[in-house]
Amino acid sequence: MTATPARPEVQLPAILAGIRPHARWRELVLLGIATLTLTVGSVSLGATLRARDPRTGGGIPDAAFAPYGAALLAIYLAALLLAHVVLVLSGRRSDQVLLPSVGLLGGISLLLMERLPQDLAGQFGGLAQTQLVWLILAMGVLTIVAVVVRSDAWLRLYKYTWAAAGIALLLLTFVFGRDVGGARLTLDLGPISGQPSELLKVILVVFLAGYLSENRPLLVEQSTALGPIRLPPLPYLAPMAAMWAIALGIVVVQRDLGAALLFFAVFLLLLYITTARWSFVALGVVLFVLGSALMYRLFAHVQQRVDIWIDPFKDASGAGYQVVQALYAFARGGILGTGLGNGLPTVSGRLPIPEIHTDFPLAALGEELGLIGILAILGLYLVVIVRGLRIAASAADDFRALLAAGLSLVVGVQAFIIAAGNLKLIPLTGITLPFISYGGSSLLANALVVGLLLALSDRGVEPPPRPSRAGRLRALLDRGAA
Amino acid sequence: MDAFAASLWLLRFLFLGLLYLFLFAVVRVLVRDLRAAAREPGTELGRLHVLASPAGEPPAGAVFGLDAVTTIGRDVNNAIVVEDQFASAEHAVLTFRGRTWYVEDLASTNGTYVNGSRIDGLAPIGFGDEIQIGQVRVRLERVRR
Numbered sequence: 001m002t003a004t005p006a007r008p009e010v011q012l013p014a015i016l017a018g019i020r021p022h023a024r025w026r027e028l029v030l031l032g033i034a035t036l037t038l039t040v041g042s043v044s045l046g047a048t049l050r051a052r053d054p055r056t057g058g059g060i061p062d063a064a065f066a067p068y069g070a071a072l073l074a075i076y077l078a079a080l081l082l083a084h085v086v087l088v089l090s091g092r093r094s095d096q097v098l099l100p101s102v103g104l105l106g107g108i109s110l111l112l113m114e115r116l117p118q119d120l121a122g123q124f125g126g127l128a129q130t131q132l133v134w135l136i137l138a139m140g141v142l143t144i145v146a147v148v149v150r151s152d153a154w155l156r157l158y159k160y161t162w163a164a165a166g167i168a169l170l171l172l173t174f175v176f177g178r179d180v181g182g183a184r185l186t187l188d189l190g191p192i193s194g195q196p197s198e199l200l201k202v203i204l205v206v207f208l209a210g211y212l213s214e215n216r217p218l219l220v221e222q223s224t225a226l227g228p229i230r231l232p233p234l235p236y237l238a239p240m241a242a243m244w245a246i247a248l249g250i251v252v253v254q255r256d257l258g259a260a261l262l263f264f265a266v267f268l269l270l271l272y273i274t275t276a277r278w279s280f281v282a283l284g285v286v287l288f289v290l291g292s293a294l295m296y297r298l299f300a301h302v303q304q305r306v307d308i309w310i311d312p313f314k315d316a317s318g319a320g321y322q323v324v325q326a327l328y329a330f331a332r333g334g335i336l337g338t339g340l341g342n343g344l345p346t347v348s349g350r351l352p353i354p355e356i357h358t359d360f361p362l363a364a365l366g367e368e369l370g371l372i373g374i375l376a377i378l379g380l381y382l383v384v385i386v387r388g389l390r391i392a393a394s395a396a397d398d399f400r401a402l403l404a405a406g407l408s409l410v411v412g413v414q415a416f417i418i419a420a421g422n423l424k425l426i427p428l429t430g431i432t433l434p435f436i437s438y439g440g441s442s443l444l445a446n447a448l449v450v451g452l453l454l455a456l457s458d459r460g461v462e463p464p465p466r467p468s469r470a471g472r473l474r475a476l477l478d479r480g481a482a
Numbered sequence: 483m484d485a486f487a488a489s490l491w492l493l494r495f496l497f498l499g500l501l502y503l504f505l506f507a508v509v510r511v512l513v514r515d516l517r518a519a520a521r522e523p524g525t526e527l528g529r530l531h532v533l534a535s536p537a538g539e540p541p542a543g544a545v546f547g548l549d550a551v552t553t554i555g556r557d558v559n560n561a562i563v564v565e566d567q568f569a570s571a572e573h574a575v576l577t578f579r580g581r582t583w584y585v586e587d588l589a590s591t592n593g594t595y596v597n598g599s600r601i602d603g604l605a606p607i608g609f610g611d612e613i614q615i616g617q618v619r620v621r622l623e624r625v626r627r
Contacts, residue, residue, distance in 0.1 A: 030508065044496075214608075216608045217606030339494040370498075397609040
């Protein structure tokens with residue numbers, strides 16, 4: 001294109017030619033603070049656990065103040081530093097806050113997994129080792145996406161292809177999925193098993209950003225009057241109806257309330273960001289209430305979740321056990337918490353909260369770090385949202401703005417849904433707490449999200465040319481005529 | 483044991499304190515970033531980026547800040563003067579109304595194209611859309627803050 005000035009040619013070996021480092025001091029300083037925080041955390045965890053160890057007989061153990069699981073933490077911190085160095089070498093002027101924030105969340109996750117019983121789960125050794133492997137892979141995905149993705153054309157142009165892939169993934173899960181804990185979430189493909197809904201949320205945001213940015217002028221300006229209410233133009237209501245149907249489909253087919261709630265909430269938020277019209281959101285909420293009432297009537301698993309939410313103490317040792325124990329854990333934690341390593345007494349040989357490492361990490365953290373600690377962790381999610389919206393505000397066009405806003409909101413809303421579920425603010429749904437819950441699919445999908453955000457935040461990249469095919473042809477003809 | 487218990491307490495609160503130190507440092511970066519953005523002049527509603535211009539006026543690669551009403555044409559009284567044999571004297575006008583940009587073709591001889599299709603009078607456009615006037619192609623872009 002004539003508009004972009006050609007890069008000066010540098011005579012260097014091919015590998016070195018591309019390297020133009022750009023220092024990221026803010027990121028380095030924040031990573032330093034995160035490293036210090038995690039080291040202190042692991043020392044505190046180690047000292048507490050060693051003092052509680054019955055073998056020391058209550059006395060002060062030897063080497064009480066050595067960090068706990070030092071090797072795992074050191075490997076993780078080295079991976080973070082490596083990610084930083086790669087970002088510096090790539091020379092992109094991308095965001096410097098996201099990597100340290102997400103890194104700190106991942107580190108807290110690692111501390112938590114080291115502290116839980118190691119035989120809960122794990123493909124690569126114990127719980128903490130497996131989580132470390134996934135965390136390192138996630139940081140790798142994040143870094144590679146942040147460095148390599150320079151153009152968003154592959155997302156923008158093939159939005160319907162992405163949507164089709166997403167629906168195919170959904171159907172595949174329905175047909176070949178494996179039921180885990182009452183929800184059909186897991187898809188086994190040979191040796192690899194994963195939760196497609198984690199990847200689906202990324203695909204959904206890409207599709208919605210593409211669709212809404214393309215139809216924004218129409219959505220904003222036209223409306224159908226229905227008495228005093230101004231509704232969106234009727235043909236453009238179709239996607240809303242489709243989204244609603246897909247969300248309901250997920251509830252029916254996968255019995256996954258969390259993903260359905262997440263998808264519909266993100267859709268409404270993006271619709272509002274696109275149009276700035278309350279009437280659309282109101283309509284969506286009405287649809288949501290209708291759908292929820294319908295689902296409650298029709299499906300036992302929805303009914304059970306809601307009934308537990310209304311009164312978990314009705315069946316405190318049965319259906320409501322998980323929720324009741326989580327509430328007790330929060331209560332034991334109080335404001336300042338019991339201290340890392342001091343929570344979670346086992347009740348008659350079993351864990352107090354079943355599925356604590358995937359569904360209830362916030363309850364475990366709430367017990368050991370207290371209200372103060374939980375607020376700090378929620379603050380970290382808030383940072384991701386604020387940063388994403390900031391990237392959206394400085395984006396060059398509507399697609400990028402909506403993509404950045406959607407990506408950050410999908411992480412934030414997911415964190416909110418599971419946190420609120422843990423705290424019995426809303427019925428419990430089995431989605432993961434981003435970057436903290438145990439599990440590969442969740443970590444990798446969220447790393448992909450943050451990697452894309454980092455790539456989008458780079459101001460040095462030109463938005464790709466976007467003439468339609470007809471436009472290109474006409475331009476050719478014009479040039480021929482002139 | 484007392485000293486040990488005290489140092490355990492200290493470590494616990496040090497960890498919580500460091501969590502908040504991290505948040506404080508992040509918020510400082512965010513606030514500084516927002517202040518820097520606020521200092522930039524913020525009256526522009528959008529920008530036109532010239533993608534192709536065979537006649538050289540306006541030059542390809544040029545970027546124009548847009549007011550709420552911006553006229554485009556060959557006449558020198560237009561806000562953006564287009565030196566192109568296929569452009570009319572008063573060719574088109576870009577207006578910002580409410581939340582959206584519109585491009586209006588002022589009954590030009592050769593028409594105005596949005597993303598390759600000829601518009602009929604007034605048409606809403608979004609950021610990232612391409613407008614063609616004569617042989618000059620421009621793209622509407624958001625102001626980056």
